[in-house]
Amino acid sequence: MTKDRVLIFDTTLRDGEQSPGATMTHEEKLEIAELLDDMGVDIIEAGFPIASEGDFRAVSEIAQRSKNSTICGLARANFKDIDRCADAIKHAGSGRIHTFIGTSPLHRAIPNLTMDEMAQKIHETVSHARNLCDNVQWSPMDATRTEWDYLCRVIEIAIKAGATTINIPDTVGYTAPAESADLIKRLIETVPGADDVIFATHCHNDLGMATANALAAVAGGARQIECTVNGLGERAGNTALEEVVMALKVRNDIMPYTTGVDTTKIMNISRRVATASGFPVQFNKAIVGKNAFAHESGIHQDGMLKNKETFEIMRPEDVGLAGTSLPLGKHSGRAALRAKLETLGFDMADNQLNDLFVRFKDLADRKKEVYDDDIVALIRQNDTVEDHIKFKSLRVVCGTEGPQTADLTLLVGGEEKSVHATGDGPVDATFNAVKAIFPHGGRLDLYQVHAVTKGTDAQATVSVKLEEDGRIATGQSADTDTVVASAKAYINAINRLIVRREKSAPGDDIKNVNYKDTI
Numbered sequence: 246m247t248k249d250r251v252l253i254f255d256t257t258l259r260d261g262e263q264s265p266g267a268t269m270t271h272e273e274k275l276e277i278a279e280l281l282d283d284m285g286v287d288i289i290e291a292g293f294p295i296a297s298e299g300d301f302r303a304v305s306e307i308a309q310r311s312k313n314s315t316i317c318g319l320a321r322a323n324f325k326d327i328d329r330c331a332d333a334i335k336h337a338g339s340g341r342i343h344t345f346i347g348t349s350p351l352h353r354a355i356p357n358l359t360m361d362e363m364a365q366k367i368h369e370t371v372s373h374a375r376n377l378c379d380n381v382q383w384s385p386m387d388a389t390r391t392e393w394d395y396l397c398r399v400i401e402i403a404i405k406a407g408a409t410t411i412n413i414p415d416t417v418g419y420t421a422p423a424e425s426a427d428l429i430k431r432l433i434e435t436v437p438g439a440d441d442v443i444f445a446t447h448c449h450n451d452l453g454m455a456t457a458n459a460l461a462a463v464a465g466g467a468r469q470i471e472c473t474v475n476g477l478g479e480r481a482g483n484t485a486l487e488e489v490v491m492a493l494k495v496r497n498d499i500m501p502y503t504t505g506v507d508t509t510k511i512m513n514i515s516r517r518v519a520t521a522s523g524f525p526v527q528f529n530k531a532i533v534g535k536n537a538f539a540h541e542s543g544i545h546q547d548g549m550l551k552n553k554e555t556f557e558i559m560r561p562e563d564v565g566l567a568g569t570s571l572p573l574g575k576h577s578g579r580a581a582l583r584a585k586l587e588t589l590g591f592d593m594a595d596n597q598l599n600d601l602f603v604r605f606k607d608l609a610d611r612k613k614e615v616y617d618d619d620i621v622a623l624i625r626q627n628d629t630v631e632d633h634i635k636f637k638s639l640r641v642v643c644g645t646e647g648p649q650t651a652d653l654t655l656l657v658g659g660e661e662k663s664v665h666a667t668g669d670g671p672v673d674a675t676f677n678a679v680k681a682i683f684p685h686g687g688r689l690d691l692y693q694v695h696a697v698t699k700g701t702d703a704q705a706t707v708s709v710k711l712e713e714d715g716r717i718a719t720g721q722s723a724d725t726d727t728v729v730a731s732a733k734a735y736i737n738a739i740n741r742l743i744v745r746r747e748k749s750a751p752g753d754d755i756k757n758v759n760y761k762d763t764i
Contacts, residue, residue: 248468249501249502249503250468250502250503250504251463251467251468251469251470251493251502251503251504252287252288252443252445252468252469252470252504253285253286253287253288253469253470253472253486253489253490253504253505253506254286254287254288254290254317254445254469254470254471254472255281255286255288255289255290255471255472255473255474255486256290256447256471256472256473256478256483257277257281257473257474257477257486257518258274258277258278258289258290258291258292258303258307259290259291259292259293259319260290260471260473260477260478260479260483261473261474261475261477261478261483261518261522262274262292262477262522263478263479264477264478264479264482264522264524266523266524267477267522267523267524269521269522270521271299271302271303271306273521274291274292274303274307275303275306275307275310276517276521277474277514277517277518277521278291278307278310278311279310280510280513280514280517281314281474281514282310282311282312282313282314283313283507283510284506284507284510284511284514285313285504285505285506285507286314286486286505286506287314287315287469287505288314288315288316288317288341288469289307289311289314289315289316289317290317290318290319290343290471291303291304291307291308291316291317291318292304292307292318292319292333293318293319293320294318294319294320294326294329294330294332294333295320295321295325295326295329295330301329301332301333304316304318304330304333304334305332305333305334305336308333308334308335308336308337308340309336309337311337311338311339312338314339315337315339315340315341315380316334316337316339316340316341317334317340317341317342317343317382318330318333318334318340318341318342318343319343319344319345320342320343320344320345320374321344321345321346322344322345322346322366322367322370323370324370324373326344327342327344327370327373327374327377328377330342330343330344330374331374331377331378334378339380340378340380341378341380341381341382341410342374342377342378342380342381342382343381343382343383343384343412344370344371344374344381344382344383344384345383345384345385345386345412345414346363346366346367346370346384346385346386347385347386347387347416348363348385348386348387348388348391348395348396348399349386349387349388349390349391350390350391350392351387351390352386352387360395363399364398364399364402367383367399367402367403367406368402368403368405368406371383371402371403371406371407371408372406372407374407375406375407375408376407379409380409380410381407381408381409381410382408382409382410382411382412382445383403383408383410383411383412384411384412384413384414384447385399385400385403385413385414386414386416387414387416387417388413388414388415388416388428389413389414389415389416389417389419389420389424389425389428390416390417390419396432397432397435397436400432400436400439401436401437401438404436404437404438404439404441404442405438408442409442409443410442410443410444410445410469411432411439411442411443411444411445412444412445412446412447412469412471413428413429413432413444413445413446413447413462413467414446414447414448414449414471415446415447415448415449415455415458416447416449417449417451418448418449418450418451418452418454418455418480418481419451419452420448420454420458421452421454421458422454422457422458422460422461423461425446425448425458425459425461425462425465426461426462426464426465427465428462428465429444429446429462429465429466429467430465430466432444433465433466443468443469444462444466444467444468444469445467445468445469445470445471446458446459446462446463446467446469446470446471446484447471447483447484448462448471448483448484449478449479449480449481449482449483450476450478450480450481450482450483450484451480451481453481455476455482455483455484455485456476456484456485456488456489456492456531458484459471459472459484459489460489460492460493460500463493463500463502464500470484470489471483471484472484472485472486472489473485473486474486474487474514474515474518475487475515475518475519475522475524475526475530475533476488476530477518477522477524485531485532486506486511487511487515487531487532487533487564488531488532490504490506490508490511491508491511491532491559491563491564494508494559494563495558495559508563508564508565509562509563509564509565510565511532511533511564511565512533512564512565512566513565515532515533532564533564538557538561538566544578547578547580547581550580550581550584573585573605573609573614573615573620574609574614574615575606575609575610577605577609577615579598579599579602582598582601582602582605582620583598585617585620586598586601586620589617589620589621589745591624601623601624604623605620605623608623616717616719617716617717617718617745621741621744621745632736632737632740633657633658633740633743634655634656634657634683634736634739634740634743635655635656635736636655636732636733636736637654637655637656637661638653638654639651639652639653639654639675639728639729639732640652641671641674641675641728642671643670643671643674647667647669648667648668648669648674649667649668649669649670649671649673649674650665650666650667650668650674651665651666651667651668651671651674651675651677651678652664652665652678653666653675653678653679653682653732655679655682655683655736657682657683662682663682664678664681664682665678666678666681671728672692672727672728672731675728675731675732675735676689676731676732676735679732679735679736679739683739685713685739685742686713686714687711687712687713687718687738687739687742688711688712688713689709689710689711690710690711690712690717691708691709691710691719692707692708692709692731693707693708694706694707694727694730694731695707695708705723705724705725705726705727705730706721706722706723706730707721707722707723707727707730707731707733707734708720708721708734709721709731709734709735709737709738710738711738711739711742713742713746716742716745716746717745718738718739718741718742718744718745719738719741720733720734720735720736720737720738720739720740720741721734721737722734722737
């Protein structure tokens with residue numbers, strides 16, 4: 246391996262899944278492993294084979310399916326764990342055993358081993374692993390709180406026993422960047438045989454410095470970063486895969502290192518891991534957060550419209566996004582509003598824009614985010630445009646014995662139309678009924694239900710967002726019957742989609758709209 250190459254070791258399926266509540270299904274693990282393999286991750290730590298039959302099966306199947314990545318399993322410092330791990334990865338095109346033991350005073354006290362007894366155990370277990378696999382990684386858990394002399398001693402033992410990668414874990418996120426760099430540098434300079442192995446870093450984020458510590462370790466000589474998608478992991482999490490690979494790409498001037506990761510696939514796997522783990526990505530999360538490429542401030546929006554590099558150090562396309570977002574809110578200025586109007590198909594004179602801007606600011610003070618349909622509504626608030634589709638009646642049948650059904654009657658262009666439809670639940674059946682009466686090409690991007698008041702008779706507010714060819718339409722309705730509110734919100738969104746489409750393609754007759762159903 247060249248000295249400028251940094252290996253990416255992803256442990257989302259092992260350490261990431263250890264996050265309380267983040268357990269993934271077997272199928273989800275296989276899918277995520279396939280995505281990691283496809284995006285160019287060098288090593289995938291697929292699980293802890295001894296932990297359960299499910300973990301063993303997942304590691305084994307991932308090992309058989311992998312096309313590019315090395316598949317690694319975790320094992321404690323005992324023969325039983327190591328044997329089970331070797332069995333799980335035996336069918337991998339490239340396999341690795343990762344064995345570990347806690348070496349700090351706090352961790353040595355748990356098995357009640359003396360320094361000499363632990364040193365002997367390390368020699369025996371690493372040797373055993375190397376006899377089963379020629380790719381062995383060894384980790385002194387809690388390395389950053391292990392005595393310097395003892396850490397050097399046990400690393401030398403592991404190297405002599407056959408370890409090919411030495412991982413230095415900051416298990417409790419205790420270290421700081423300068424310490425992280427210095428520790429790796431000193432170990433490489435001090436430990437005999439260090440030049441013959443790869444040093445790795447595994448950083449936790451308890452003090453919010455995992456990514457900084459990992460990059461500092463690379464500067465100190467580490468050539469493998471252990472990380473997880475979205476920074477998922479124990480307690481505050483781990484080094485985030487997306488952060489380290491983008492940092493290496495963006496700051497190549499001071500960190501001249503390369504990885505094999507295809508960064509354009511970052512957003513896709515980030516969203517998949519968030520869904521599988523049940524851990525949503527915080528809005529202001531670096532690289533993959535909703536706001537990472539969004540600008541609301543008027544000054545920022547004006548700068549972005551003139552030159553994107555004024556406020557973005559990377560392109561959203563580099564991580565798999567379509568482009569920058571300029572959400573409208575109370576901090577937005579006239580330039581952003583004018584740009585939005587142009588995308589909506591409206592060309593306004595300055596005096597018209599000034600009048601609309603005043604009303605927009607008033608609305609923005611009352612709403613967290615102003616959507617495209619809000620802008621259209623402000624423009625047409627004095628118009629008497631009548632909805633093309635109107636709700637008349639709905640009857641649903643649901644329960645444990647399916648399929649669930651919906652009998653819906655709508656007025657479409659003044660003409661009454663009824664239909665009977667089925668679905669997976671009452672809301673799905675209702676939406677299917679709407680589409681049967683009025684086919685359209687809107688993709689359902691959002692469906693949310695909020696209770697306005699407490700109690701079983703609470704009024705529910707339903708929000709629906711549809712997207713069609715870049716046009717976004719939202720609908721909202723409230724009713725004590727959640728399914729009725731859902732139907733009305735959905736119809737409301739379709740009516741707005743019709744208005745948006747009519748505005749972008751003047752002259753089209755909405756009565757003849759018959760989009761291909763793609764939902």
